[in-house]
Amino acid sequence: MAALKFAGMDDTDSEDELPPGWEERSKKDGWVYYASHDGMKTQWEHPKTRKKKRCAGDLPYGWEQETDEKGQMIYVDHINKRTIYFDPRQAFTVEDMVLKPKRYDGNTAALEILQGRDFSDKVVLITGGNSGIGLETARSFTLHGAHVILACRNLSRASKAASLIQQEWHKARVEAMMCDLASLRSVREFTESYKARKLPLHILVCNAAVCTRPWSLTEDGLESTFQICHLGHFLLIQGLEDVLRRSAPARVVVVTSESHRFTDLLDSCAKVDLALLSPQKKEYWSILAYNRAKLCNILFSNELHRRLSPHGVTANAVHPGNMMYTSIHRSWWLMTFLFSLARPFTKSMVRGRGHHVYCAVAPELEGLGGMYFNNCFRCLLGKLSERWLQRSSQAIYIILQ
Template sequence: MRRGHSHQRSMDDTDSEDELPPGWEERSTKDGWVYYASHDEMKTQWEHPKTGKKKRCAGDLPYGWEQETDEKGQMIYVDHINKRTTYFDPRQAFTVEDVVLKPKRYDGNTAALEILQGRDFSDKVVLITGGNSGIGLETARSFALHGAHVILACRNLSRASKAASLIQQEWHKARVEAMMCDLASLRSVREFTESYKARKLPLHILVCNAAVCTQPWILTEDGLESTFQICHLGHFLLVQGLEDVLRRSAPARVVVVTSESHRFTDLLDSCAKVDLALLSPQKKEYWSMLAYNRAKLCNILFSNELHRRLSPHGVTANAVHPGNMMYTSIHRSWWLMTFLFSLARPFTKSMQQGAATTVYCAVAPELEGLGGMYFNNCFRCLPSAQAQDPSSAGSLWELSERLVAERSGGIQAL
């Protein structure tokens, strides 16, 4: 238990008039008024001992915190998420001067919860595909523990419901729910978007996270290779179906999870058009890793074109690489990949670190209104030359529209 708070300042800041004299600490009342206690003189007062100013904590407690009273009747603060108790009002740690105009720099070691620290998203709705495991689950958990209404859009409703329950067990006020959405079925995607719109919910953050990797050649019920449809085409239709909701909720953000493996392939035919035969090959021409690489290149091209089309309406899109050599359940179908990742595990990111770049692109204030970019380790970097090509992005968009239109009787173009 922490019994007070002394201001820790840098060497350059030791003469600040706000620094408390030795023996003093800052506390606050239930309604947020700050008072000052002197351990040497055994007294309390409302005025700062040096400046004579009075202060009040603004806003609500960060999500996961509650006020309680100890056995002596003194106000204490309980952080249910990190299981700790303090006499220090956590709102005092997030003053305007601490955050204004100087965004914190994050890197590959940053955890998603660090990026959200001190922020309340109780007025936001977040939709995550494939949010029942891996980095999708960590992304969902991170947002839910900070108040957001999180919806897990998953093909396995039972697993998604269990994932939601796990988060709710961790924080009893978490708002997490599961909805059925199988990206391998365009019919299922359409049913999901209609169900979502019928609920009249806004949508502030859409994370296109679901993916499959290293799986055998399988055609979906729509007659397309499954890696391509799950990683790209299903998300393409999902975003189109929710376009009106995103626009009404603006400013809104779409984050598309891709991979550095996008660099090791191309999608173009001899006429410099995106070639369906490469994206949905016949069984004899199929190689699972190459299919994954091509689908991940589609993710970046889709994100870029989506941003170009929707940014005038307040909806931005960015693509992210979650982390190098990070084993998740999408690799489970190939024993060799599982073996390689087990050898590399000491050098891999944790799931919390893997979710960080997604969360950063979803909430960073400095990215408001900005998109069409590719991020790795919470930093913008350049993707492959083809991923940056606007004509390739436009060609993929046209192909995707044609594929879903042929299987639906027509869609509205963005």
């Protein structure tokens, strides 16, 4: 039996694994061939399965195909600064690919969702993209070819963030534009500047937010947490609505929070108390103000989808993750301390950005919207009925107009 084993059987159980002395290579057109170093020969068929394979799609973003001084094909990974001799697409050959929808969850990273996809013909706008999840989301899209615009209140920090991405990938198309959500004038100026450039807009991620912020009024006389987290984005989308329609299919991703469940903003009749949206100092509680704004995000997203989906623009709301260590808690030392304690037990920003990206690009969500996502799964909004939700969404939309 031992003699038979060594004479006629391989040491591995995998039929795809090459026998000793064989090497898998690929041609410029993607076809895979096999070279035998012992027999000094090449062939198109796999030496064990006798099947032919072809590399699927284009090279991953950041890779280039070149020829070395000996005339041998090499592959250069500009992002990770390395050179290899085998085609990186060989991991995704046509024969290997199975057309099954991938399942994503709370641990899925954005780069996993974007794997193998080319967004070189897409324009992505991200508010608050100079740090935290916004920066990670911008980086993910940029490394896959998208033209990314960081809309931020601090132009210097945003430009620095754009430079960091460009240092990582010399062909990155990323830029910064001034947009202060705490100033309705600044938001209007941004939308006019954007439209003047005649750029399309395929993906808009409303990411910027503040939390645990002391009571203060903006230059527009509104409570700052509500204006920055919600009203500024409302005006931004209103100003860019025509651009989104012309760019269809387009998607709007509104970053909200699970804390939307803990608020007193709306009653059972879907009546909105405007005093709660911009409370006076003596009635102000920063956490509750944040929760109210996050509920407004969801209601606005639902109504926006209802109004724009006939024009090819969809909108969804997404929760990025519980107590993720970003700069959102910087306004209060106690919250910073609590976030620091929780940091080892919460997901990283690399994982958190996956939720944003999933809602922005997932093929299975094409044409679908008006939903709320957590961990890449659709979630119900507490015990709210669909009728209550629809009436509330329309109410908050009409009032803010």
